[in-house]
Amino acid sequence: MCTKVVCIYTYKGAEVECLCGEVIWCNGKKNFSQKCFGFGQKCKDQLSLCTSSMLQASRGTVKPSTNFNASADAEVLHKAMKGLGTNEDAILQLVTARSNAQRQEIKASYKTLYGKDLIGDLKGELGGKFETLIVALMTSPTTYDVTSLRNAIKGAGTDEKVLVEILASRTSQQVKQIVAAYKQEYDHDLEKDITGDTSGHFQRLLVILLQANRQTGIQAESIESDAQALFKAGEQKFGTDEQSFVTILGNRSAEHLRKVFDAYMKLSGYEIEESIKRETSGNLKDLLLAVVKCARSVPAYFAETLYYAMKGSGTDDNTLIRVMVTRSEADLLDIRAQFRRLFACSLHSMIKGDTSGDYRKALLALCGGDDA
Known part of the structure; x- marks a missing residue:
């Protein structure tokens, strides 16, 4: 329920509490949110995060059953x-x-x-x-992510696609929970296991994402300098300074990055995705693009992931299952809308045409409707 979405933030000794993004408490006084913006950008950011949590909670296709027993x-x-x-x-x-x-x-x-x-x-x-x-x-969300990551790195070979998808799309809080649960379940350090299976700048960006220390909000004073740094690291340079891409894309907030991407477009004449495709390759390119896409729109990223899991001959069932399960209570309604917008067909119809039997019935039940 909406009333359960509560965010607490302490700013200069004052406790700020957001309730559903409607009202917040500032210095013990209940005010409409706009009256508290004098506490600065951090207060606004926290209110934005609280509102976003409330909205996300209602955008899944699977809801708790009433009269549950x-x-x-x-x-x-x-x-x-x-x-x-x-x-x-x-x-x-x-x-x-x-x-x-x-x-x-x-x-x-x-x-x-x-x-x-x-x-x-x-x-x-x-x-x-x-x-x-x-x-x-039937598996809890954190345990499911932990198991997916473990299966991706254990044994011979590494399933980089799983590492990219999970670490690029999960919130900082979710990543911290994953790291702790992995340690508890396997008595192994997730970072060490991943670094033992990866290398180069791909590894460095994964390690940054595992720290789950993204900045919050928008640092207006560094938007232009970040755009300039990315431009100098790629399009304006012979060769590529991958570390600049890794540092900026791995540490800035999604809101900040969207501003940087706009500034980068004005500066270079290119979308950041175009430059990443030209300047990088392999697993690093895939991870950078996933981070960019998630900064722009997590639902659009997963709509694209689902589409390419089913497009053409054969189906990437592991990806299809993973996305449908992990997003069913988060934002699958938004993913469906983005799927329809991007690919001119419904997610429901593509699942129906690409799967069969009880497997198809269950996936369609999770999908929750046809946006034909």
Whole structure:
């Protein structure tokens, strides 16, 4: 609910509390937000972050179920897997209609009622891509990201695509939670594991993103100098100073970077994406572009990610599952709108044409509607 979105910020000894971006408390007095802007840009930034959290909370396709009963849901799932055969339809209809927090309660109730692990039973009864999707939905968001990163770097070879997608798109708070959970789960340092599997400026930018220390707000005094530094590092230089791209794109806030991109366009005559494509290559290029796209619009970035996961022959099911699961409660409605705008077809129709069976039914349930 909107009333649960509360942000606390201490500025020069004064506690600033934002409630849904509507009112804030300044020095113990309740005021309309615009009256508190005298506390400076940081106060505005915090209000903006609070409002943004409120809006994002309502932009998912999956909402908490009303009249939720974890024990009753656990019983439904148990019956669906009991005896000969499995009622996949009952499983997908229930799981896709509950929030992740509710699914965690169902898991706990299932163990209390039946003395068994729900995910273990689901793995034993289901198979293929449908199993992968349902298990992903039953996993908490942070644990799911941690597992995805672990699978991307363990063993021979590295799945750089997963590293790029997760670390470029997650908020600083989410990255900090991922780093802590990774350490707890595997007794390994995520940064060390990633640096052991990567190299060069690609590695350096990943390490910067893992610090989760992006500046907040817009530093008006450094917009032009950042644009100049990027121009001198690339288009104006023989060769490329990759470190300047890495430092600026890895440390500035999304709001600040959008201003820098506008200034860069005026200065150079190029969009920053064009210059990155010309001046860099390989994994570094992919990561820089992902950071830029997420700074511009996270939903547009994921709309593009989904499109290319399904475009052409074959489907990148791992990416399709990962994005649909992780964005279903965050911003999938916005992703659908961007998908329609960018590719002149609906996400629903592309999923329908590219998948089949219970896997398709579950994905379409997460999609939540057709923007035809």
